[in-house]
């Protein structure tokens with residue numbers, strides 16, 4: 001049994017509790033009690049406020065190599081994608097492992113205890129399977145172990161270069177040929193203590209309508225998470241309507257993809273009918289606000305979806321920054337810009353999207369909450385930094401969501417193990433140096 005004492009903690013409501021003692025047994029929270037005036041002598045001391053571990057529900061870890069490098073010269077989502085393919089072409093199992101390890105270590109330092117990796121770089125640069133056809137995915141799960149975080153490997157089916165179009169050269173390494181061969185390869189993956197296996201459909205651009213149900217049934221048979229990029233760009237909607245006579249969401253609904261296992265990523269440009277279908281199916285939507293603004297996608301209808309009954313979760317996607325607090329507050333702040341009004345989301349709602357709801361979307365329903373029986377994954381923040389100074393018990397939650405950054409994270413505990421202590425990663429030496437070397441290796 002270990003005892004962890006926090007002056008304040010968020011236990012899920014609209015206010016914080018004080019004098020919080022978290023008792024852990026192995027990897028699990030055994031008890032949470034509040035109102036302790038002084039910490040028990042034998043307890044570990046956490047920084048000022050403790051929150052549950054944060055879930056990053058949508059990641060392409062290799063995009064970390066593009067940070068800063070794609071910000072010059074304008075362009076569109078589609079010119080950005082060409083730069084992204086140049087990096088994808090450089091990846092090998094070894095360079096992928098190094099880049100993923102460093103990127104997941106950066107996530108851990110930001111308070112992220114679980115990542116959903118939307119993984120489609122399966123084969124070598126010529127599209128030929130490696131001796132182990134899952135070598136690239138194995139690099140990712142190894143990287144997560146090295147960085148001390150949980151991972152849901154969302155093994156992605158990617159077959160075409162657009163609706164009815166062959167793969168481009170850069171996309172060949174993403175494809176298994178057809179959905180049955182994707183399923184055969186994905187079925188050889190195994191979960192582990194820190195690993196869940198899920199499925200993904202890259203998009204309606206990359207998986208033909210008649211193969212969508214193969215991926216959906218693979219996920220349904222396993223009760224596994226099923227993620228899919230949807231309507232990030234208007235061009236995708238236009239192409240889908242032109243070829244299939246229906247929106248991407250409508251097409252997914254007709255092919256058994258929408259269910260409570262499904263998470264639709266972005267969902268930026270939806271019709272009212274799309275919103276009703278998503279909410280009616282109890283599917284989730286993963287917003288990636290820092291990426292959506294970086295790529296000029298638009299502002300997704302998060303509040304409208306939530307009001308209709310869909311759960312919203314969050315991801316850092318292309319990693320133009322990795323800061324879960326920035327993703328959370330962006331839901332509210334983007335809505336303010338669009339509506340010219342304030343106060344659409346409460347801080348606790350935004351934090352729930354970043355914690356328990358995100359973990360559910362990744363197949364970890366017993367993580368992301370500070371409750372007995374849940375996984376002992378939690379994070380502390382310093383409320384005395386230049387960004388957070390002035391916080392008190394009445395507004396600590398608002399300071400965390402609307403003012404804190406990843407730099408204010410002090411301790412990160414995953415499964416009862418302290419992965420970050422006083423802002424320093426305990427398993428990966430020199431995270432910045434690792435990132436620098438790993439980025440250089442894939443940028444040529």
Ligand SMILES: [Zn+2]
Pocket residue numbers: 058060118229265317
């Ligand atoms: Zn994505």
